[in-house]
Amino acid sequence: MRKLIAVLLAAGLLAAVSVVTAASPKKQTLLSSATQECLSCHRELTPGLVQDWENSRHARMTPREALKKGKLERRVSSEKIPAPLTGTVVGCAECHTQNPAKHKDSYEHNGYQVHTVVTPEDCATCHVQEREQYDQNLMARAYGNLMNNPVYLRLVEDVNASGSFKDKRLQLTKPDAATNADSCLFCHGTIVEVKGLKSRETAQGEMSFPVLTGWPNQGVGRVNPDGSLGSCAACHSRHGFSIEVARKPYTCSKCHKGPDVPAYQVYEVSRHGNLYAAQGKDFDFKDVPWKAGKDFTAPTCAACHVSLITGEGGQVVAERTHRMNDRLPWRLFGLIYAHSHPKSADTSIIRNKAGLPLPTDFSGAEAAPFLIDEKEKAQRYKNLQQVCLSCHSQTWVSGHFQRLEQTIRTTNQMTLAATEVMTAAWDQGLARGLAQKANPFDEAIEKKWIEQWLFFANSTRFASAMMGADYGVFANGRWYLRRNLQEMNEWLWEKGKKR
Secondary structure (H helix, E strand, O other), X not given: OHHHHHHHHHOOOOOOEEEEEOOOOOOEEEEEXXXXXXXXXXXXXXHHHHHHHHOOXXXXXXXXXXXXXXXXXXXXXXXXXXXXXXXXXXXXHHHHOOOOOOOOOEEEEOOEEEEOOOOHHHHOOOOHHHHHHHHOOHHHHHHHHHHOOHHHXXXXXXXXXXXXXXXXXXXXXXXXXXXXXXXXXXXXXXXXXXXXXXXXXXXXXXXXXXXXXXXXXXOOOOEOOOOOEOOHHHOOOOOOOOHHHHHXXXXXXXXXXXXXXXXXXXXXXXXXXXXXXXXXXXXXXXXOOEXXXXXXXXXXXXXXXXOOEEOOOOOEEEOOOOOHHHHOOEEOXXXXXXXXXXXXXXXXHOOOOOOOOOOEOOOOOEOHHHEOXXXXXXXXXXXXXXXXXXXXXXXXXXXXXXXXXHHXXXXXXXXXHHHHHHHHHHHOOOOOOHHHOOOOOXXXXXXXXXXXXXXXXXXXXXXXXXXXXXXXXXXXXXXXXXXXXXXXXXXXXXXXXXX
């Protein structure tokens, strides 16, 4: 029988079912025999992991039951799910044995072909639309957009470099893979590759496991052993995969908290963040669809950018989307200016007029063929503003976005001024940049230039976009934009006089 089950698993079929108690002692839940066998060991070996799963919706509902939900209430988007999978809850085997032929990390484990890294391709068995949308999202391409862009890569190498001081000079060594994985790629994602098998002693005796490089990682653009991109667990933490966790702002704060993308800090000091802090304990984060004014009275990141939002009467305010840019007309951060959002999720294909892989040139002019046009921007504004209009008047919403666009113009202007100072330093031989075939990010004046757009301009724009005004003034905002520009200008004059 065990060999038969292994064959069925290899074909992606889980037909054998037994009735056992899971998740709740009050409810008899259908588990596949394969998952039951996994649990027989892992309840002892990894009890925290198992408990997370037992508290999950996966452990309580079969795909067959999920498909019976109405269109707005349904949480699965696949219209057809393989019949052998529909009658059991989604357990260990249903995820860790999916698509074994595609997984280079598959290995024999207690008679089953198991893989460690569960990927969006596996989740697409039930969530095909979410997987397709996410694949068109900048996040899914986050690894390549950073590491396959020679300009961005130079910034990564400078930030993560190891330094030493020898012969009165600072000497830098390029970062190793582990440092990159612990730094930029923690959020952007690593490449997870299989480097053979290794045996080790376990509570069940000696077993072999795959050696994975780039692991562990739950980065949004992780390159997986089956060739898929991304990690659903980046937002829906395993093994609970809770919609509640994904809807709360703390999840987004993992990667959107630093001075380069200060969305969470701005949210905390905004009116929305203030209301969430005061009233969030009373919000219903599990309801689907998510009803504005009833389930929540102030938006979180998910409400504005991802979730299916309806009114109490069921009218759709915003469609659920895992292509986050559906509601983003502007890309507020990046190199070097705020700009219209890219057309393609793969930004490494962008080339400006100078042939550089940047969405603008150094004067701020957009690489228009690679960015969305005004018609698409208007549609995305409409998508986003529909959420705002659930609580605010049209006059309020229009005024807010007019201010944001003015902030984009003024911060881009301050970035332009700093870039002109930086260009003068390169032209005068006071620093060495791309024109001199050097790293444009590794000298003291260049680091001040980076801070102008990466920290201070970004902070000011996020504060304007999310109504966190004070953060955009003195907390990394306009004060620092102006002070930094003054210091760059004075550096240029002082260095020039000494020549």
